[in-house]
Amino acid sequence: MERAVRLPKGPTSIGLRFHGGLAALLLLLVFNTLFTPNFLQLQTLFVNISQVATIAIVAMGMTIVIATGGIDLSVGAVMALAGALAPLIFQSDFGVANPALGIALAFVVPLFVAGLCGVFNGVMVATMNVQPIIATLILFISGRGIAQVLTNGNLQTFSNPTFSYLGTGRILGLPFQGWLALAIACILFWVIARTIWGRHLLAIGGNARAAYLSGGPVRRVKIGAYVICAVLSGLAGLIVVAINSASDAARNGNLMELDAIAAAVVGGALLQGGRAPIFGAILGAIIIQLVKYTLLANGVEDEVALIAKAVIIIFAVWLQQFRRA
Amino acid sequence: MAALVSMAGIEKSFAGVPALRQASLDVEPGEIHALIGQNGAGKSTMIKVLTGVYRRDNGSVHLAGRESNVASPREAQEAGIATIYQELNLVPLRSVTENMVMGYEPKSLGLFVNWREANRRAREVLSRFGIDIDVGEPLASYSTAIQQLVAIARAVSLDAKLVIMDEPTSSLDASEVEVLFGVVRELKKQGVSVLYVSHFLDELFQICDRVTTMRDGQTVSTRDVSSTSKLELIADMLGRDKGEIAAEGMTEFAGASAKRGDVVVSAAGVSTGPRLSQFDLSLHRGEIVGLGGLLGSGRTEAAKALFGVDDVIGGTITIHGETGQPSGPESAIEKGIGFLTEDRKAEGIIPDMSVRENLTLAMLPRLTHRGQIDFARERDLVEKFINNLGIKTAHMDQPIRELSGGNQQKVLLARWLATEPDVLILDEPTRGVDVGAKREIQSFIRRYVEKGFGVVLISSEFEELVEGADRIVVMHEGRSVSELTNPGITENTLVNALANNDEEGRAWNVQ
Numbered sequence: 104m105e106r107a108v109r110l111p112k113g114p115t116s117i118g119l120r121f122h123g124g125l126a127a128l129l130l131l132l133v134f135n136t137l138f139t140p141n142f143l144q145l146q147t148l149f150v151n152i153s154q155v156a157t158i159a160i161v162a163m164g165m166t167i168v169i170a171t172g173g174i175d176l177s178v179g180a181v182m183a184l185a186g187a188l189a190p191l192i193f194q195s196d197f198g199v200a201n202p203a204l205g206i207a208l209a210f211v212v213p214l215f216v217a218g219l220c221g222v223f224n225g226v227m228v229a230t231m232n233v234q235p236i237i238a239t240l241i242l243f244i245s246g247r248g249i250a251q252v253l254t255n256g257n258l259q260t261f262s263n264p265t266f267s268y269l270g271t272g273r274i275l276g277l278p279f280q281g282w283l284a285l286a287i288a289c290i291l292f293w294v295i296a297r298t299i300w301g302r303h304l305l306a307i308g309g310n311a312r313a314a315y316l317s318g319g320p321v322r323r324v325k326i327g328a329y330v331i332c333a334v335l336s337g338l339a340g341l342i343v344v345a346i347n348s349a350s351d352a353a354r355n356g357n358l359m360e361l362d363a364i365a366a367a368v369v370g371g372a373l374l375q376g377g378r379a380p381i382f383g384a385i386l387g388a389i390i391i392q393l394v395k396y397t398l399l400a401n402g403v404e405d406e407v408a409l410i411a412k413a414v415i416i417i418f419a420v421w422l423q424q425f426r427r428a
Numbered sequence: 429m430a431a432l433v434s435m436a437g438i439e440k441s442f443a444g445v446p447a448l449r450q451a452s453l454d455v456e457p458g459e460i461h462a463l464i465g466q467n468g469a470g471k472s473t474m475i476k477v478l479t480g481v482y483r484r485d486n487g488s489v490h491l492a493g494r495e496s497n498v499a500s501p502r503e504a505q506e507a508g509i510a511t512i513y514q515e516l517n518l519v520p521l522r523s524v525t526e527n528m529v530m531g532y533e534p535k536s537l538g539l540f541v542n543w544r545e546a547n548r549r550a551r552e553v554l555s556r557f558g559i560d561i562d563v564g565e566p567l568a569s570y571s572t573a574i575q576q577l578v579a580i581a582r583a584v585s586l587d588a589k590l591v592i593m594d595e596p597t598s599s600l601d602a603s604e605v606e607v608l609f610g611v612v613r614e615l616k617k618q619g620v621s622v623l624y625v626s627h628f629l630d631e632l633f634q635i636c637d638r639v640t641t642m643r644d645g646q647t648v649s650t651r652d653v654s655s656t657s658k659l660e661l662i663a664d665m666l667g668r669d670k671g672e673i674a675a676e677g678m679t680e681f682a683g684a685s686a687k688r689g690d691v692v693v694s695a696a697g698v699s700t701g702p703r704l705s706q707f708d709l710s711l712h713r714g715e716i717v718g719l720g721g722l723l724g725s726g727r728t729e730a731a732k733a734l735f736g737v738d739d740v741i742g743g744t745i746t747i748h749g750e751t752g753q754p755s756g757p758e759s760a761i762e763k764g765i766g767f768l769t770e771d772r773k774a775e776g777i778i779p780d781m782s783v784r785e786n787l788t789l790a791m792l793p794r795l796t797h798r799g800q801i802d803f804a805r806e807r808d809l810v811e812k813f814i815n816n817l818g819i820k821t822a823h824m825d826q827p828i829r830e831l832s833g834g835n836q837q838k839v840l841l842a843r844w845l846a847t848e849p850d851v852l853i854l855d856e857p858t859r860g861v862d863v864g865a866k867r868e869i870q871s872f873i874r875r876y877v878e879k880g881f882g883v884v885l886i887s888s889e890f891e892e893l894v895e896g897a898d899r900i901v902v903m904h905e906g907r908s909v910s911e912l913t914n915p916g917i918t919e920n921t922l923v924n925a926l927a928n929n930d931e932e933g934r935a936w937n938v939q
Contacts, residue, residue: 297800297801297803298796298799298800298801299792299793299795299796299799299800299801300799302785302789302792302801303792305778305781305785306778306781306785306789309778309779309780309781310774310777310778310779312774312775313774313775313776313777313778313789314778314789315756315757316735316737316757316767316769316775316776317757317761317789317790317843318757318758318760318761318762318789318790318793319757319758319789320758377778377780377781378780
């Protein structure tokens with residue numbers, strides 16, 4: 104049954120743009136090897152993997168939302184919200200008294216709250232037909248506000264090795280969150296390529312009206328996409344907090360929406376929907392991270408790096424123009 | 429006098445598959461020339477070669493006697509070739525004037541658009557075609573017909589010598605078609621040639637001078653319209669003998685009808701709004717019930733009510749003896765209803781998805797076990813349908829947008845047949861489909877009904893309704909007004925039924 108094993112081609116397939124992305128990655132690696140001091144060292148790899156994991160995790164969620172033809176601007180705010188909740192829970196009297204339960208709740212509750220944010224976004228978009236940009240703008244503005252109110256605007260520092268494992272742990276010598284991102288990618292890829300939910304997701308992005316008239320559960324799938332994106336953002340928020348052993352609601356996930364959208368688009372997501380290149384999102388995240396690192400390591404200001412990112416997005420969108428030829 | 433357009437020995441292949449083989453086409457100045465052929469015969473490829481969208485592999489194109497190497501649509505426009513596509517490339521929310529002068533605005537001081545002059549020019553061009561509208565209004569506020577005429581007027585104002593019209597009447601009603609024909613004749617009077625692509629053969633006999641038929645990428649014949657017949661043209665298109673077709677009848681519907689079974693779906697006094705106010709229907713197993721009526725009589729709205737798309741505000745729908753409207757398509761499919769929509773592009777295909785994914789979309793839940801799609805079964809099923817329906821596709825993973833219209837329609841029909849619905853609602857199942865595919869689609873529908881399923885058939889082609897339906901529910905202004913039963917329906921009785929209702933309607937208006 105050779106043909107049954109073959110992976111389905113179609114909207115998930117990775118074509119020329121993927122190779123374009125790989126070429127860009129190769130170019131960055133060669134440049135850094137030649138010009139960036141100490142680039143070929145394990146420490147550099149670790150730093151980059153732990154940085155890239157958060158971008159990749161959010162970018163995968165963003166890719167799924169973009170596949171429906173939507174966009175989620177609230178990812179950074181949801182990161183801040185989830186990140187603010189975790190230390191509040193395991194540092195509370197209850198959390199200190201029951202450390203195991205406290206840590207467990209510090210994961211579950213923030214992710215649940217993030218999921219609720221996703222439900223809010225999804226219902227706004229799918230049921231109330233609000234434009235995705237406007238719908239997610241609400242939490243983009245208020246989510247971080249809520250996080251700051253919860254923490255009274257203070258930086259919460261902590262020392263909790265169990266929780267910090269999320270950001271500093273190693274498996275086979277590589278950062279834990281890198282493995283986590285990879286595992287999530289494999290699961291999402293399977294869901295999109297193999298399940299009815301994935302098929303409906305791509306159908307809705309490809310032609311929502313036709314998908315609806317063919318019995319596609321448009322609302323449920325759209326809400327699901329925003330929930331996945333929000334939960335992944337929440338997870339990324341927890342990772343950032345774990346890396347720093349501190350939660351700063353004002354900075355956690357700041358401008359992450361731009362990184363995530365850029366990574367998704369560089370990875371081959373089409374803004375009009377109908378495609379969900381999950382591994383493309385990871386590739387996009389790696390490229391974005393490497394560009395940041397390259398500029399930083401060569402003494403270019405962080406602010407200038409933002410401009411470089413904009414150039415990458417423009418280039419990726421330009422590449423997309425060739426698709427329909 | 430040299431031909432305006434002379435294409436000879438044109439060859440074009442896509443990825444090694446020939447789309448045009450030694451095709452030719454000649455259009456004389458001031459001539460209305462029809463180009464016909466089945467979907468996939470090469471008409472669109474031919475036009476795209478002419479307008480520079482595709483580069484030909486071989487052959488020559490002469491425009492007014494001179495060798496032409498038009499390499500882009502823009503260059504074609506400059507060479508005097510204008511194309512009016514099925515989907516108009518105009519901006520609906522901008523004014524008629526803006527649409528007409530876009531890209532060629534008259535300027536004052538070389539910088540500012542001179543709107544007074546632009547409006548005057550737009551009005552003048554339109555009035556030449558007998559169209560008197562407020563050119564300051566947004567284009568979208570006018571009917572499709574007017575929008576199409578604006579596109580034509582724009583082309584003419586840019587000094588087109590040849591206007592190519594691709595299925596111009598497919599979305600027009602009878603009176604709008606008349607206006608369009610008037611414009612086409614006016615173009616001819618002004619010495620402009622028209623290349624007219626259409627599936628409606630009757631139209632060709634009304635306005636065209638000559639007709640070129642294509643089949644399998646080749647030019648089969650060029651005939652004077654005055655000395656040919658509909659039958660001869662169909663024979664050319666299909667590559668079959670005239671007599672053979674005459675004996676069989678024009679559609680594949682005619683034939684013994686199956687035994688009538690229980691009522692599967694019925695509607696009593698159903699209304700969903702101003703466009704469907706009083707709809708009655710009872711459909712038995714093994715029969716085709718046609719919905720007859722003019723555009724806007726509420727046929728599509730009736731289908732949408734049965735399928736749960738438009739909410740019912742009055743009356744009752746009963747499916748399998750159970751009263752209640754499906755809450756939406758998902759629930760309608762569960763209850764055994766299928767709905768092949770009229771607008772293939774907007775409501776049917778998912779262009780970037782493969783033939784396989786498009787075909788199984790509606791029946792996906794049945795291919796799924798614990799949320800996971802059974803790919804082996806999916807492929808078997810799709811293969812079966814591709815073979816049974818004769819869908820021409822390179823392989824089942826080819827994106828559906830690359831298929832011809834007729835084959836796309838077959839995939840969509842298969843999408844619904846695969847759900848094995850007890851009731852299949854077909855809204856214009858053969859519109860915009862070539863003669864060959866049309867006959868095939870009609871015969872699939874008949875065979876399906878013979879298995880004991882029910883079909884609701886909506887069609888603007890009286891021939892199709894009269895030959896295909898066992899009964900016809902005649903609709904008028906959102907109401908079902910009378911019912912005709914086969915055998916015994918002829919196009920005349922159907923037209924009479926429609927016309928009588930029309931008079932009743934008028935009488936009612938007078939009161």
